Amino acid sequence: MSVQDTQQIDKDELMAKYDKESAFRTNLGPWGWITLILGGALTIFQLYTALRGAYVSMIQGAIHLGAALCLVYLLYPIKSTMTKRRGVPWYDALLAIIALFTNFYIVYNYERLINDAIIFGFTAFDQIVATAGILLLLEATRRVVGLPIVIIAIIALLYGLFGAYIPVIGHAGYDWPSLATEMFYSSSSIFGIPIQISSTYIYLFLFFGVMLVKTNIGQFFNDIALRLTGRYTGGTAKAAVAASGLQGMVSGSSVANTVGSGSFTIPMMKNAGFKPHFAAATEASASTGGQIMPPIMGAAAFIMASYTGVPYNEIILIAIIPAVLYFSGVFMGTHFEARRLGIMGLAKEQLPKLKNLAKRLDLFAPLVLIIGMLLLGFTPTYAALYAIGAAFVISFFRKDTRMSFKEIIKILEEGARTALPVIAACATAGIIAGTVTTTGLGPKIAGGIIDLAQGQFFLVMFFTMIACIILGMGLPTTANYVVTATMAAPALLAFDVPVIAVHMFVFYFGIVADITPPVCLAAYAGAGIARANPMKAGVTAVKLAIAAFIIPYMFVSQPILLLQGDANAANVSIAVISALLGMAAISSSMIGFFVSKLNWIERIILVAGGLLLVYPDITFSLIGLAIFAVITAIQFMRGKPDHLKEQTS
Template sequence: MTDQTSQTDRVLAEGVDEEPVESNRRLFTGRAYRFIAALAFVYAAFHMAALNGLSVSGLIASPWSIQATLAEREAQAGFEELRAALGPEGEAFTGNSMRRLLALAEEVAPTAENTAEITALSTAIETAQAEAAELRRSAREIQSTWADRLPFLPTLPMEPWNFRMVHIAGALVLGFMMFAAHTFPPATAPPTRETRTLTLVAAALAVPALVAGATTIGFVQFLNSGQTMEMGGRVLWMSQSDVPEAFADAYSWVYGREIWWFGVPLLLATFGGIVTGWFERRERDRFAASDLVLGICAVVVAMYLIPIYSTAARNAVGTPQVPIGVAFAATAGSALILELTRRVAGMALVVITGVFLVYTFTAHLLPSILRVEVPYTWQRFFGTVYSDVGILGTTTAVSSTYIILFIIFAAFLQASKVGDYFVNFAFAMAGRARGGPAKVAIFASGLMGMINGTSAGNVVATGSLTIPLMKKVGYKPKTAGAIEAAASTGGQIMPPIMGAGAFIMAEVTGIPYQEIAAAAIIPAILYFVSIYFMVDFEAAKLGMRGMREDELPKLRKLARQVFLFIPIVILIAALFMGYSVIRAGTLATAAAAVVSWLTPYRMGLRSIAKAFEIAGIMSIQIIAVCACAGIIVGVISLTGVGARFSNLLLDLAGVSQLLALFFAMCIAILLGMGMPTTAAYAVAAAVVAPGLVALGIPLLTAHFFVFYFAVVSAITPPVALASYAAAGISGANPMETSVDSFKIGLAAFVVPFMFFYNSALLMDGTWVEILRAGATATVGVYLLAAGVLGWFMGARTVWFLRIGLVLAALSMIEGGWLTDLVGISIAAAVYLVQRLVQPAAGTVLPVRGAD
């Protein structure tokens, strides 16, 4: 495998750990990258196997299992032949009992004309049955033997908490190992004494990490001893004052070792590794010891929590009697999650998480609605948050199943070049229109959004092609970046994947995924239609041209490759046919590999391994972000701040329901700033959605309202991830790009209010109601786009007419017959007045905005 800087771009957040100039010169060492590639492959392949119920020991035993299956089929074939050989008695035989048929053959054979044939068939069936039974027994023994020989390999399917802890620990190890192997060109000056000292300190931190690991191994052996069979249910979750005298000495030994030989060394290594990593990273040109220490700590946390949660001590989670070791491990695990999130997703989510953590321990000091009467202790809080209440809850449950599966699917599509086909198809369809590259960005982002999990990732995937072309035809750099950011953000609303937010929504609400995906169709179309109108009107105002025919791929040639859509079609069809999401995703992934054989990019074993490797690397960011969001969700659940916010919305609704919705929109956008789609929705749903449901809003409408605005937070200043990613490609100022992308997406901001007032836009109603709602909503976003940009019916619009167009659009939000009629009437009046005041034909208007 070659050393390529681009291998890291999916994981390392720009400007997080290094200066911007240094961040563009990241390198990997060859041997280190081979190790990381193998680790990423194993991580992704493990998830695919686990989600489909496969295991290594089962794979080793598979030859015996296959032979047993063949023997069983041979016996079944003999069964049918024996029935035929028995003549009338065989025809009268009913059922599928092999034993009954053999008994019948034994009765009939002595008097039958074909006694030899019946006897031979009976003997063959009995032999095949015995062989199959022996092979099955051998397979079970082999599987059990290898499971004992490879104790570090989990038995599948795993218990959910254990699986999620392995999921998080694997991402932490993979992420920190990538950073550890990540070097810089050597500095011209030799290493200083301070640099050497820092490296030695970082390396020395491996000692407490290994001490904690060794203590964990000893503690696991202690848990498996006979004494702890008694202690496990009676002592381990008691406070020291509650321990019976008979167990006092043993408890003191366990308690002391948990603190001084496990907890303190683990926290020392964790926080020491984090702090030294901040400094060591800037000047190193070799493997980073601090990141290696953090990887060891991640393993130790999982090694401790998995066995301890397998005992009765798990019952103490959420109570003051939670074991002290659990609190230490959870604190270290939370710190590791926050540090990896900082590196791969920036500071925004980490700062928000920090605010929630501070709130947890200071809420009893705050006034009014934010006050929590009984404060949480450190031990109780962290002993609870690293459970299904927080980190191991909904966000990680989804990332460990649906998200990782669809990342693997996206990696297979990337390896089979289906993603390139999407972009080329968009160029062929929209490239010739005015402002062609901008419209290509819309089409390509919609297609890529079907398989991409983040808006920023969508920007990188399509913007690297569309942004330079937009600049070439005359768009300013900030406008080109803004268009791509706005279009890519809409990809997160596009079914079937919807930035993985649909899966979290299904998990939280209990609404079937198929219903959520169907409900998203019209809002997604309206989003892209609104962006299309904004881009088209801007291109018309600036006199933009389309791309020349010789600059575009041939649509006829692309039409012959339409079979590349087969994996997407299979995914959608399987989902709506009632297959589970896991089965549908697995079938679509397999289809991507099969379809590649119809192209020059055939996926052999090496390409499949590469796809798993890419998936493992791509998954680091989203897994870290989901785990970090789990901390916030845990705080919200434990402190009850979500219920308090619901009461606030109810109070606002008493004044004005529209005011309550506007406030909910602002909170959803604010909480989503700086976060990928999954984390943005998970946090906003925990705070905002319960309040909307309390207002009497249907569950799906409330959650989709929150989801929509959590998504568009990616283009909302001041922290707009998609806009910042686009600005990095276009070379524009990030803040100016985010302001422009917000303006371009402004028409889309009314869509959630539309489906709030008219649920037909969420496929809730008759087909006539749905079609009418879709048509009037399209007119509404057209009028709003025309009013915002000042271009209506092929001509510039003066300021007072633009106000009229905006009023016409707003009047159509409710979706009633009367309000729609008012909106259309205002628009018609604007058109008539515009015909009277617009410049005469042939008048040359100034072109603004072009270079």
């Protein structure tokens, strides 16, 4: 067996272990034709409705969810250890049919369920179908996404049922028939905003990501990043950060991006001299950051646009500065670690040739097109459709990406497979959001957080951060945003904070759960590739991504970083420069190295100076700048360590 084959097996095993969506059946037998046809049909349906206009939200959502759940039961076994067994067991085939039936029951009975049932009530059979639909959704979500979000959804349902018996945050309570029909036949729960967005915009953008993979743009990103950063100090790590950030914005999954790009970048960093746990942490922090990188932002930006009322094309502009600050922080961490270890850049002959890169510049066309159309005000639907078309055309430019008719059908199915975790997560998150809305739980949680913080704004932010990290652990990007936006955001909305700043705050802290111990799945996946200690990788990832734990406090305190309020060029420039200096101070303290090794007193002082620099007050910022300048002067007077002197002599 070749080394390449071994690496591929390791990669697949890691994906299945840390990424539930990758634990699918690998030997479907004749059932492969069924999933091919059904998956292709779902993608064609999404493209067709994008062109001609979507059906009413309940019908569009029911077709979307029904086909997805059917595919989940055909592709994902009841236990992840059963993925290599041939075929589909009879009970999963039966569950697939029932899942399809429960959702298409809404399609065929739409008028009666929406209009007549309000007056005459739901029939006993309606209630049975709703119950079956909810149970099948939860089990499908467990298989394809994981247990954490299912547990939260079950707790939400129990809260809806037994609210009358719960002190302080209780409510009148529902009986099961009322709760089940409210969850399954209304447009505010399972078929609420998350699944409505999933059945229109998100699916198209995920399929766009599949088309980009087909054109090998991932390797192109790696080569571009290596060419741009490879010559500089710690160039391999900086290339990993740049490439993973670019890939992460279209992948929609921190874990998938870590494994996908990490199989190339982590060995490269280890060969350059970085410790295995640091290589794993670098890849995990960069891949996680891809979820906050415009324009796609892990697909959560579409739901954010609906929740906040801020147009999508404005959100991608608003998110630029925080994303740049985040990746600047990770770059700084890798730079200081490389300086500490004396790891320099690669030789020019080791870098990708400019001539070869120039021949593949057309691969940027779909991304440029989608971003350009969004900024010009086109709807996300049309931007995605045109970009998909451009990627499809570009795939025929090269022999290795040119598709036959069979491969076109296969890529249509791949689009459906990629979307399954997002669809299941959005529908299940709808249960949570629906319960929070119908029972009035959101304001009660907000009130509890405010009471716990005794009305102190900073403490409210801190407790909201903790809630978001806990709620975000183990959840995919779109689901964790829905959960945190409905359960944690109301606490901050009680203060005079711009709505978009609040939603970006909870979004960021939901995302960093992927690298926050103890449930830091992206770091665990990176550690698996690097053969490193998983917890050590997780702790190091937090140090590298420390900016992600600071930036949300900054843009809530200084909304100009989100281009809100008095966001003129001068104010924004001052805020960004101050933030970058503050992150440089904190990042160097986390690594323990600046110009030379930092002692523990210098590290503490740098953290204090960095926090003062990012504080939204000119006096504090100037004090922070003075502290930073003093430590910098001390470091330069101390001089470079011997290993750096030798390299520069």
